Amino acid sequence: MTITDQTHLDDLACHEPGAARSTAPGASQLGVRITTPGEQYAASPDRMATIAPDVTIPLSNEYRTPRQLSSLDLQLLDGESPSTPLHVGAITLLEPAAEPLTVTAVRRLIADRLPMLAPLRWRLRTVPLGLDLPYWEDCAQIDLGYHVRETRLPHQATEVQLAELVSRMHAIPLDRTRPLWECRLISGLPDGRQALYTKVHHAVIDGVSAAEIMAALLDVTAEPHSVPVPADGVRLHRTPGTAEMLVRSVPNALTRQSDRVRSSMHMGPTLLRALADIGKKHPAVPFNGPTTANRSFAYTSLSLDEVKVVKNSFGGTVNDVVMTLCTSALRRWLIEHDAPADRPLLAAVPASVRTAEQLGTAGNQFSIMLCELPIDEPEPQHRMKLLHSNLLEVKQRFRSNSPTVLHEATSMIPPLLHGLATRTLLRVSASALPLANVIISNVAGPQFPLYAAGSRVSASYPVSVLTELSGGLNITVMSYDGHLDFGILACPDAVPDVWDIADYLRDALAELLD
Numbered sequence: 001m002t003i004t005d006q007t008h009l010d011d012l013a014c015h016e017p018g019a020a021r022s023t024a025p026g027a028s029q030l031g032v033r034i035t036t037p038g039e040q041y042a043a044s045p046d047r048m049a050t051i052a053p054d055v056t057i058p059l060s061n062e063y064r065t066p067r068q069l070s071s072l073d074l075q076l077l078d079g080e081s082p083s084t085p086l087h088v089g090a091i092t093l094l095e096p097a098a099e100p101l102t103v104t105a106v107r108r109l110i111a112d113r114l115p116m117l118a119p120l121r122w123r124l125r126t127v128p129l130g131l132d133l134p135y136w137e138d139c140a141q142i143d144l145g146y147h148v149r150e151t152r153l154p155h156q157a158t159e160v161q162l163a164e165l166v167s168r169m170h171a172i173p174l175d176r177t178r179p180l181w182e183c184r185l186i187s188g189l190p191d192g193r194q195a196l197y198t199k200v201h202h203a204v205i206d207g208v209s210a211a212e213i214m215a216a217l218l219d220v221t222a223e224p225h226s227v228p229v230p231a232d233g234v235r236l237h238r239t240p241g242t243a244e245m246l247v248r249s250v251p252n253a254l255t256r257q258s259d260r261v262r263s264s265m266h267m268g269p270t271l272l273r274a275l276a277d278i279g280k281k282h283p284a285v286p287f288n289g290p291t292t293a294n295r296s297f298a299y300t301s302l303s304l305d306e307v308k309v310v311k312n313s314f315g316g317t318v319n320d321v322v323m324t325l326c327t328s329a330l331r332r333w334l335i336e337h338d339a340p341a342d343r344p345l346l347a348a349v350p351a352s353v354r355t356a357e358q359l360g361t362a363g364n365q366f367s368i369m370l371c372e373l374p375i376d377e378p379e380p381q382h383r384m385k386l387l388h389s390n391l392l393e394v395k396q397r398f399r400s401n402s403p404t405v406l407h408e409a410t411s412m413i414p415p416l417l418h419g420l421a422t423r424t425l426l427r428v429s430a431s432a433l434p435l436a437n438v439i440i441s442n443v444a445g446p447q448f449p450l451y452a453a454g455s456r457v458s459a460s461y462p463v464s465v466l467t468e469l470s471g472g473l474n475i476t477v478m479s480y481d482g483h484l485d486f487g488i489l490a491c492p493d494a495v496p497d498v499w500d501i502a503d504y505l506r507d508a509l510a511e512l513l514d
Contacts, residue, residue, distance in 0.1 A: 078419030153188030
């Protein structure tokens with residue numbers, strides 16, 4: 001059974017806010033709109049034949065059980081504000097191709113992979129008054145004309161211009177009346193290069209599940225592979241109606257209350273250690289300030305082989321070297337800005353706790369380690385040794401904790417009134433925020449080339465999040481095809497020269513190699 005073209009342009013339910021179609025038994029096709037009405041209207045008569053038809057994907061008559069958000073997923077929704085959009089993304093650079101990638105080709109690629117990409121079909125359905133955790137509605141209609149768009153930069157645009165465009169797009173929250181993701185094809189780069197900027201709400205995916213989506217979308221050869229639809233059709237999650245949601249909320253509330261009691265009884269030691277770690281935060285660095293709605297972004301790539309040379313000479317790990325490079329770059333940035341570098345910084349380091357059984361299930365399965373960065377150590381080799389020791393201690397303590405501790409902690413906050421408790425808690429604790437000075441995250445990626453609709457991927461730079469809990473600077477790294485791709489996101493009010501940090505990362509590696 002394969003995806004079929006649909007030459008007429010149906011009115012698809014999920015492409016207009018408020019026009020949700022319940023995925024009750026009886027739906028037979030997943031409708032995917034490829035072109036927008038505006039593109040059709042603007043097409044000249046001789047181009048009408050090039051307008052891509054919509055596609056339909058057969059659906060199974062059987063439905064999966066309703067899918068609710070976890071407490072951690074919900075807090076990543078409720079913690080969002082106009083100044084802290086909580087989506088994660090990436091800017092994927094593409095090498096020049098004989099035929100430049102078109103927005104229609106990108107939409108057709110995503111349409112072909114939608115049977116494997118359930119998170120890109122999910123839309124938020126809340127329970128009245130927030131009496132229960134929200135549900136994901138598995139839409140039976142997807143409007144790729146909305147989700148996938150294109151932008152052309154001025155001819156021979158620079159990397160800085162590309163990063164500025166990504167910064168502006170990353171500062172815009174996602175529309176919660178639609179599936180929580182967007183993709184932008186960007187052209188106009190030198191030598192015919194292009195880029196894909198994607199963003200997905202953090203409530204939908206974490207670092208591991210983002211890598212899974214990347215693997216499903218991209219190919220390992222220049223020739224795209226076709227994805228067969230299951231013989232019995234794609235199975236969607238059933239979405240309960242309002243009355244059923246309210247009925248289900250009663251036993252769910254009782255279960256959550258008993259879980260809170262159990263969690264509070266054994267989380268005491270973990271919380272005390274966390275409070276002690278939070279007390280180590282550097283109190284006087286510029287990126288401690290409250291975040292604004294503005295964003296700035298920079299990126300750079302470093303040789304994985306050179307990083308391994310350093311790793312082997314010191315007897316540590318690649319992650320030890322990555323953390324050392326970030327520490328050295330931040331030390332230099334603080335000194336250049338006459339900011340105090342006389343005591344360590346406190347970094348929040350996300351760590352996956354996803355089990356083998358949870359692979360491919362999307363959502364969030366991570367926790368946070370808090371690690372001191374010895375920016376006060378002037379000698380780079382000794383700085384790395386100190387950091388290696390700190391990381392060993394932090395990892396040992398992390399392994400002694402329950403892997404679900406972050407889920408348990410977030411479950412203590414009730415979902416009533418759609419995040420009122422979360423927003424109140426953030427306002428009350430505003431004077432003590434952020435809890436850490438910086439976020440540093442390292443995501444493992446594939447060590448072989450990938451292709452997007454025939455165009456080879458040259459690099460993929462993460463564009464992560466800034467939160468009120470973690471301050472105005474985030475450095476996220478992804479390894480890919482022999483290099484480490486660093487994405488540096490900052491609040492420009494706190495870090496006005498984010499490209500300097502990218503330069504300092506390169507200098508820090510050269511320093512360690514010497």
